[in-house]
Amino acid sequence: MTGTSERILTVRNLKTYFPTPEGIVRAVDDVSFHLDRGEVLALVGESGCGKSVTAHAILGLVKAPPAKIEGSIVFCDRELVGLSQAEYRQIRGMRISMVFQEPMSSFDPLYTVGQQLTEVAQAHMPWSAAEAKERIIATLRLVHIPDPEKRYNEYPHEMSGGMLQRIMIAMALITSPDIIIADEPTTALDVTIQAQVLNLMQDLQSGYDGSIIFITHDLGTVAEIADRVHVMYAGKIVEKAQVVEMFDNPLHPYTAGLLASRVKREYKGKELPYIEGYVPRADQFPDGCRFNPRCPRAMAKCKELEPPEFELGRGHTVACWLYEGSEAG
Amino acid sequence: MEGTRKRVVESFFKHKLGMVGLVALAILYFVVLLADFISPYNFAETHRNFVYAPPSKIRWTDPDGRWVGPHIYGMKRSRDPVTFELVYVEDTTTVVPIRFFVRGEKYRFLGLWETDLHLFGVEASTDKAMLLLLGADRFGRDLFSRILVGGRVSMTVGLLGTFLSVFIGAIVGALSGYYGGWVDVLIQRFTELLRSFPRIPLWLALAVIIPPSWPSTWVYFGIVTVLSLIGWMGVARVMRGMTLSLREKEYILAAKVMGVSDWKIITRHLIPNTLSYLIVVSTLSIPGMILGESTISFLGLGIKEPMTSWGLLLSQAQSLSELESHPWLMVPGLFIMVAVLSFNFVGDALRDAVDPYRTVEKV
Numbered sequence: 001m002t003g004t005s006e007r008i009l010t011v012r013n014l015k016t017y018f019p020t021p022e023g024i025v026r027a028v029d030d031v032s033f034h035l036d037r038g039e040v041l042a043l044v045g046e047s048g049c050g051k052s053v054t055a056h057a058i059l060g061l062v063k064a065p066p067a068k069i070e071g072s073i074v075f076c077d078r079e080l081v082g083l084s085q086a087e088y089r090q091i092r093g094m095r096i097s098m099v100f101q102e103p104m105s106s107f108d109p110l111y112t113v114g115q116q117l118t119e120v121a122q123a124h125m126p127w128s129a130a131e132a133k134e135r136i137i138a139t140l141r142l143v144h145i146p147d148p149e150k151r152y153n154e155y156p157h158e159m160s161g162g163m164l165q166r167i168m169i170a171m172a173l174i175t176s177p178d179i180i181i182a183d184e185p186t187t188a189l190d191v192t193i194q195a196q197v198l199n200l201m202q203d204l205q206s207g208y209d210g211s212i213i214f215i216t217h218d219l220g221t222v223a224e225i226a227d228r229v230h231v232m233y234a235g236k237i238v239e240k241a242q243v244v245e246m247f248d249n250p251l252h253p254y255t256a257g258l259l260a261s262r263v264k265r266e267y268k269g270k271e272l273p274y275i276e277g278y279v280p281r282a283d284q285f286p287d288g289c290r291f292n293p294r295c296p297r298a299m300a301k302c303k304e305l306e307p308p309e310f311e312l313g314r315g316h317t318v319a320c321w322l323y324e325g326s327e328a329g
Numbered sequence: 330m331e332g333t334r335k336r337v338v339e340s341f342f343k344h345k346l347g348m349v350g351l352v353a354l355a356i357l358y359f360v361v362l363l364a365d366f367i368s369p370y371n372f373a374e375t376h377r378n379f380v381y382a383p384p385s386k387i388r389w390t391d392p393d394g395r396w397v398g399p400h401i402y403g404m405k406r407s408r409d410p411v412t413f414e415l416v417y418v419e420d421t422t423t424v425v426p427i428r429f430f431v432r433g434e435k436y437r438f439l440g441l442w443e444t445d446l447h448l449f450g451v452e453a454s455t456d457k458a459m460l461l462l463l464g465a466d467r468f469g470r471d472l473f474s475r476i477l478v479g480g481r482v483s484m485t486v487g488l489l490g491t492f493l494s495v496f497i498g499a500i501v502g503a504l505s506g507y508y509g510g511w512v513d514v515l516i517q518r519f520t521e522l523l524r525s526f527p528r529i530p531l532w533l534a535l536a537v538i539i540p541p542s543w544p545s546t547w548v549y550f551g552i553v554t555v556l557s558l559i560g561w562m563g564v565a566r567v568m569r570g571m572t573l574s575l576r577e578k579e580y581i582l583a584a585k586v587m588g589v590s591d592w593k594i595i596t597r598h599l600i601p602n603t604l605s606y607l608i609v610v611s612t613l614s615i616p617g618m619i620l621g622e623s624t625i626s627f628l629g630l631g632i633k634e635p636m637t638s639w640g641l642l643l644s645q646a647q648s649l650s651e652l653e654s655h656p657w658l659m660v661p662g663l664f665i666m667v668a669v670l671s672f673n674f675v676g677d678a679l680r681d682a683v684d685p686y687r688t689v690e691k692v
Contacts, residue, residue: 119587
């Protein structure tokens with residue numbers, strides 16, 4: 001779909017390891033993906049599978065050392081791995097910004113939202129105070145904040161979670177970044193507000209030429225917003241596909257399990273399907289495929305060898321031995 | 330937010346001891362500010378006829394029991410023929426009434442203009458009669474006046490010293506906690522090193538550096554610097570601990586992600602968010618500063634004559650024989666006690682109000 005458009009971010013063989021007294025935690029292990037301009041990419045997976053660490057690694061928020069980061073992150077022809085904090089500050093907030101999970105705790109309680117938006121704007125933009133205020137209020141209007149002139153002077157505690165999340169989005173938008181990383185932006189909100197925020201992000205997406213990396217564990221939101229989906233499990237990407245393809249034809253047993261675990265009307269009165277077991281601790285991954293202890297279709301080979309990515313055509317790849325030999329072309 | 334502020338204010342004003350302390354401090358500061366107007370004599374003026382004179386007895390009636398208003402008698406000095414000690418005997422022939430707003434010795438009001446108006450006193454030659462509420466020292470200077478003026482040093486040295494040491498401590502602690510790693514190790518070990526020196530010798534060593542030729546205001550600021558150079562370590566520790574927990578807050582991460590510089594994060598987000606704790610720590614560390622100044626001055630390395638402070642006044646009461654014959658020289662100690670206790674009470678009240686879980690230790 002977007003094969004010809006500009007490639008804005010390329011992550012190749014990204015590894016993020018944390019040494020701990022119990023052993024090395026391989027939070028992100030050999031992850032490769034790319035992002036085109038104007039595209040929405042969803043990273044999906046259970047808690048603790050490395051989604052957020054991937055995002056933090058892209059933004060240079062993982063402290064290394066002690067952590068070890070290997071591989072390459074190329075953003076607009078610039079290698080990010082190994083950049084100094086001072087160089088990163090030019091990129092963070094300016095070219096790549098982030099929307100957090102908890103809007104209520106993502107604002108400093110001591111300052112008005114206007115002051116905090118101004119702080120970000122003035123850290124990057126050569127705007128005068130009056131101009132900054134004007135632009136901020138315009139951005140607040142863009143994210144459907146009612147009466148933005150008044151809200152500008154209010155404190156975070158005077159607002160609801162949904163409103164703060166929209167202000168957070170405004171904060172991410174103010175510098176017109178190339179990429180917005182949204183780390184579970186709707187998880188802490190209740191369902192009606194979730195829909196509002198998602199609709200807002202979709203609207204903004206269509207009127208804005210930047211890209212979005214959308215991190216979530218909620219497949220419903222993925223279906224609404226994403227162009228492509230990458231499913232992560234235990235630090236690895238196990239399946240990549242276009243969003244429709246993923247829902248119609250999930251290949252990896254983990255993806256299939258996730259999709260089956262969604263609450264549906266036909267399950268009424270019956271036990272809900274779920275995936276047996278837990279995500280293994282990141283310092284105790286099993287040999288072979290990391291999903292094998294929980295996999296209903298595990299074979300002998302799965303316990304010994306890690307599956308490579310099999311390319312099945314139409315951008316659909318899966319890391320599972322079941323599809324060995326069925327690669328496209 | 331509003332609710333919290335209201336709760337804090339209410340529980341502060343409900344703290345009984347805290348209120349006692351607050352009122353005592355308010356009175357002390359007021360009196361100390363207007364010290365030379367309230368005191369009946371110039372604190373530096375010597376009176377050779379009243380060397381070591383005891384506190385004057387204030388009388389309200391004449392010897393026959395008739396009401397005449399507050400007055401004192403003149404004093405006659407003689408020597409005890411056996412011990413050669415000075416003995417003061419009341420001279421009932423000179424009756425001197427105590428009045429408000431009397432003209433007396435000259436002074437500069439708040440250092441601005443010269444005047445000789447005193448709040449109260451007696452209009453009599455200082456050769457014959459003096460109103461000595463708390464007696465006189467070995468130069469015949471009025472101890473009450475000297476205590477009031479000395480309070481200026483003692484009551485402000487704590488405030489200034491604490492302000493400086495909290496300022497240093499907050500920044501050092503925040504840097505240590507925010508950056509962590511080797512910065513943290515370095516700062517913490519250095520702090521521990523400083524803390525492991527015994528305090529008094531360190532004070533004295535630093536106080537010796539202050540040149541004796543300095544004018545007394547410079548000496549004053551020298552003492553403040555010495556005190557705060559040693560006092561900031563406790564604040565730095567508390568600050569570090571709080572920074573460690575605060576830096577994990579999402580809004581700090583958010584500020585970082587949005588490209589705000591480290592210095593701005595520390596000064597605009599970390600330190601302001603610990604302000605309530607810092608205020609409590611400061612109040613609780615003022616008494617230590619007051620005692621520190623007293624200690625240095627008591628040992629003769631602090632404030633120098635003719636400037637005075639409570640510690641310096643107390644140093645006259647060092648020997649037992651001195652105390653036996655002139656017990657009133659101990660009174661400055663009482664003022665130190667009242668000031669220190671009051672600050673402690675107010676600090677406790679503030680802590681109970683701001684920090685109900687008592688996470689802040691006394692430093």
